[in-house]
Amino acid sequence: MSALNNRDLDQIFQSYTGDSILKAELFSTGLSLFVYDVITKSGNKYVVRIAPPDRKSELEDGIYWQKKIEDLPIPLPELFHTGQIEDYSFAIYERIPGDDLEIIYHKLSSNDKKNISHQVADIQQEIHTLNEPSSEKSTSWVERVQNILNRSERQISKNGLCDKRYIERVKSQIQKNEDYLSSVTPIAFLYDLNVRNVIIYNSRVNGIIDVDEVWFGDPLLTIGRGKALLLSMNQNIDYIHYWCEYLNLSDFQKSIVDLYALLYSLRFMGTLGQTLNGNYSSQTDPKNAKLFETIADNLLIRLA
Numbered sequence: 001m002s003a004l005n006n007r008d009l010d011q012i013f014q015s016y017t018g019d020s021i022l023k024a025e026l027f028s029t030g031l032s033l034f035v036y037d038v039i040t041k042s043g044n045k046y047v048v049r050i051a052p053p054d055r056k057s058e059l060e061d062g063i064y065w066q067k068k069i070e071d072l073p074i075p076l077p078e079l080f081h082t083g084q085i086e087d088y089s090f091a092i093y094e095r096i097p098g099d100d101l102e103i104i105y106h107k108l109s110s111n112d113k114k115n116i117s118h119q120v121a122d123i124q125q126e127i128h129t130l131n132e133p134s135s136e137k138s139t140s141w142v143e144r145v146q147n148i149l150n151r152s153e154r155q156i157s158k159n160g161l162c163d164k165r166y167i168e169r170v171k172s173q174i175q176k177n178e179d180y181l182s183s184v185t186p187i188a189f190l191y192d193l194n195v196r197n198v199i200i201y202n203s204r205v206n207g208i209i210d211v212d213e214v215w216f217g218d219p220l221l222t223i224g225r226g227k228a229l230l231l232s233m234n235q236n237i238d239y240i241h242y243w244c245e246y247l248n249l250s251d252f253q254k255s256i257v258d259l260y261a262l263l264y265s266l267r268f269m270g271t272l273g274q275t276l277n278g279n280y281s282s283q284t285d286p287k288n289a290k291l292f293e294t295i296a297d298n299l300l301i302r303l304a
Contacts, residue, residue: 012090099200
């Protein structure tokens with residue numbers, strides 16, 4: 001699967017903006033869509049998300065939820081144009097000034113992390129007001145959690161990079177918490193809005209991006225996923241502590257956050273070796289196999 005060439009990108013911009021590309025840089029992260037940081041000859045800055053044919057639905061989901069979320073008091077980049085070139089679908093967005101939280105996290109003060117966690121929590125609270133499409137209502141939350149585990153099990157067995165015994169350990173933890181998981185009332189949340197997809201400018205949230213995946217279930221999952229991401233980056237988890245404190249989570253709810261972090265440590269084990277843009281991320285580099293096992297061990301100790 002290859003990205004579009006610069007000629008195709010220039011054709012998109014000349015057709016939809018009347019401007020030519022001066023510079024286009026392909027972001028190295030991501031496993032689903034090709035995302036370009038573009039500067040045109042007139043000095044305008046854009047982000048272009050491009051989906052190959054088998055990923056078209058993900059781009060369309062982002063456009064769908066963008067239009068739903070625009071009505072909420074949430075800082076989103078403006079969506080300028082959508083279209084198709086050859087077999088690829090694309091969307092052109094405003095380039096929000098700032099840097100991704102996951103990239104500059106290590107430079108932020110503890111107070112910055114606290115303030116940002118509160119802002120992100122408030123954004124997720126606004127997302128909670130969205131209604132669930134009827135197509136989402138067929139699968140219970142405990143089934144969705146089990147599906148995440150099943151997918152990880154298949155991938156871990158296939159890549160052979162981590163000890164498969166972790167699968168049984170996580171299954172045991174899910175079974176132990178099955179009553180809770182089965183009782184979850186579906187609430188809307190942005191699945192990957194935690195450490196990722198948050199644009200920081202002057203130590204504050206300047207916008208959120210990539211709103212493809214609005215899930216309906218337990219919003220604590222995105223906090224747990226954020227915790228797993230920070231641990232995989234070898235960063236402190238102050239941001240997660242502040243987030244949990246802001247929501248006034250109970251000790252039991254914090255243990256559920258750890259359960260979800262454990263679940264995603266297994267997801268990272270499963271995605272080891274995968275690339276989209278020719279580069280590994282911190283979650284897919286095979287050299288991190290032992291790191292993910294250590295993360296899982298520590299989370300299992302906490303849950304015990």
